[in-house]
Amino acid sequence: MRVLVVGAGPAGCTAAVALGARGHEVTVVEVGARIRPSGPGLVLQSAPMRALDSLGLLGACLERGYAHDEIDLCDARGAVRTTLRPPSLLPGRPASIAVSRVALAEVLLGAVTASGSELRLGTTVTALADHGDRVEVGLSGGTTRTVDVVVGADGLHSQTRRSVLPDAPAPRATGQLVWRAPAPRPAGVSRYSMLDGGPELGKVGVVPVSDDALYVWLLEPDRGAPRPAPERLAEAFRDRLRSFGGPVPLVAGSPLGEVDVRSLQSLLVPLPWSRGRTVLVGDAVHTTTPQMAYGVGMAIEDAVVLAEVLAEDDDVPAALRRFGERRFDRCRLVVETSVRLGEWEQYPPGDPSLPGRLTGEVLAELARPA
Numbered sequence: 001m002r003v004l005v006v007g008a009g010p011a012g013c014t015a016a017v018a019l020g021a022r023g024h025e026v027t028v029v030e031v032g033a034r035i036r037p038s039g040p041g042l043v044l045q046s047a048p049m050r051a052l053d054s055l056g057l058l059g060a061c062l063e064r065g066y067a068h069d070e071i072d073l074c075d076a077r078g079a080v081r082t083t084l085r086p087p088s089l090l091p092g093r094p095a096s097i098a099v100s101r102v103a104l105a106e107v108l109l110g111a112v113t114a115s116g117s118e119l120r121l122g123t124t125v126t127a128l129a130d131h132g133d134r135v136e137v138g139l140s141g142g143t144t145r146t147v148d149v150v151v152g153a154d155g156l157h158s159q160t161r162r163s164v165l166p167d168a169p170a171p172r173a174t175g176q177l178v179w180r181a182p183a184p185r186p187a188g189v190s191r192y193s194m195l196d197g198g199p200e201l202g203k204v205g206v207v208p209v210s211d212d213a214l215y216v217w218l219l220e221p222d223r224g225a226p227r228p229a230p231e232r233l234a235e236a237f238r239d240r241l242r243s244f245g246g247p248v249p250l251v252a253g254s255p256l257g258e259v260d261v262r263s264l265q266s267l268l269v270p271l272p273w274s275r276g277r278t279v280l281v282g283d284a285v286h287t288t289t290p291q292m293a294y295g296v297g298m299a300i301e302d303a304v305v306l307a308e309v310l311a312e313d314d315d316v317p318a319a320l321r322r323f324g325e326r327r328f329d330r331c332r333l334v335v336e337t338s339v340r341l342g343e344w345e346q347y348p349p350g351d352p353s354l355p356g357r358l359t360g361e362v363l364a365e366l367a368r369p370a
């Protein structure tokens with residue numbers, strides 16, 4: 001089949017790889033003139049690593065990333081309260097990996113090219129006309145493509161979603177602000193540490209992503225204050241990190257890379273996730289806050305399941321409807337759990353063991369096949 005994928009983020013690239021591997025003729029259009037992943041790094045849990053493995057991409061991600069079998073949960077001073085040891089679903093592989101977003105994008109784009117897919121940068125969709133047996137797609141630049149399937153992987157503010165599911169709800173701010181920056185990895189910082197300063201100070205994570213690099217994040221209540229000017233962001237981030245101990249002073253004292261600040265948003269589009277021959281994947285239909293570290297994970301799983309359902313049924317619209325039906329409950333679990341954990345960060349529950357217990361239960365549920 002001829003497939004047009006809109007967006008070359010993690011969802012679009014992995015969809016192209018999964019569909020290309022099944023012999024489909026894939027074109028990916030990306031509005032950016034170059035790929036510029038937002039944010040410094042991310043964590044991939046064991047179940048998405050399993051999905052990456054099925055696409056033949058896990059080895060490259062392990063080579064470029066940093067293995068984490070344990071996460072230290074600390075108080076604001078850095079004293080370890082408890083250590084999480086999530087199980088690995090892949091024998092001989094770590095329970096999770098952290099990787100820089102640039103490294104992940106390089107692995108995925110390399111795989112898109114190797115799969116024989118065409119990647120068109122600086123290109124977007126200007127018109128979609130579903131004729132029942134095919135879709136005519138107008139592209140910026142004035143050309144037209146005739147395809148069998150359109151995959152909307154254009155993220156949180158998806159134009160494809162607006163076009164095919166105009167009544168879908170809008171993303172919702174969840175009341176938290178996240179600060180993130182890359183930094184060199186000091187020799188003594190080798191573990192993923194999360195430091196909890198309570199609702200006032202927020203929460204900090206220090207995440208090694210390679211032998212040389214790590215990223216640091218801070219979650220705090222979004223008080224609606226104006227954002228500092230770009231040249232003041234690093235200083236404002238350091239001010240906030242000053243309240244934390246453990247590895248944080250060492251990291252905050254090193255040169256921070258570009259600081260990214262944004263308010264967290266979530267979105268779960270009700271079914272259907274498709275109309276006719278156009279389907280939505282990734283953040284375009286399920287944007288999660290980062291508490292479960294599973295947004296890219298869902299995108300990768302979407303890609304694998306989409307390729308499977310299209311292989312099972314010649315009736316494309318029916319296969320695309322089944323894609324949404326197969327994915328919805330799992331994605332809802334991730335989005336709703338992440339939002340709940342974020343609420344507890346702002347309004348701690350009476351029982352402080354609840355967040356850890358819920359995270360463990362949900363990761364166990366996500367160990368089931370996607």
Ligand SMILES: Cc1cc2nc3c(=O)[nH]c(=O)nc-3n(C[C@H](O)[C@H](O)[C@H](O)COP(=O)(O)OP(=O)(O)OC[C@H]3O[C@@H](n4cnc5c(N)ncnc54)[C@H](O)[C@@H]3O)c2cc1C
Pocket residue numbers: 006007008009010011012029030031032039041042043044123124125153154155156158159160178180281282283284287288289290293294295296297298299
């Ligand atoms: C603070 C934070 C931390 C996170 N941490 C993690 C983590 O640790 N682990 C994890 O798994 N997930 C994490 N996530 C979630 C993750 O970043 C997203 O879920 C993921 O990037 C979604 O991938 P996507 O491809 O669907 O969308 P995007 O990454 O948004 O990619 C969409 C692509 O489409 C392109 N595009 C947009 N509009 C058009 C158009 N009209 N035409 C053509 N192209 C278009 C964009 O330029 C972009 O390249 C985090 C998110 C945040 C905010």
